[in-house]
Amino acid sequence: MQAELGANMAKKLRLRIAELSYVEQMQDLLEGPGKWEELKADRAGQWSARLTANWRLVVQPEECDVPTVTVLEITDYH
Secondary structure, X not given: XXXXXXXXXXXHHHHHHHHHHHOOOHHHHHHOOOOEEEOOHXXXXXXXXXXXXXXEEEEXXXXXXXXEEEEXXXXXXX
């Protein structure tokens, strides 16, 4: 991660992945420090978390017995 993204963004990515591993529902992320948001329009059903000012981790919750998300991308969609 660090070689591809740089030290700062790799650190933030590790924090966001850790947040995902501790919650039972996506709504729980709204109460944490990670600045998660549920996306709308053509990205409805997806969630993003801030890594840097412009870069976001985008995930999509999966319908399973165990809370699961799929990492879709790390992107600068602004």
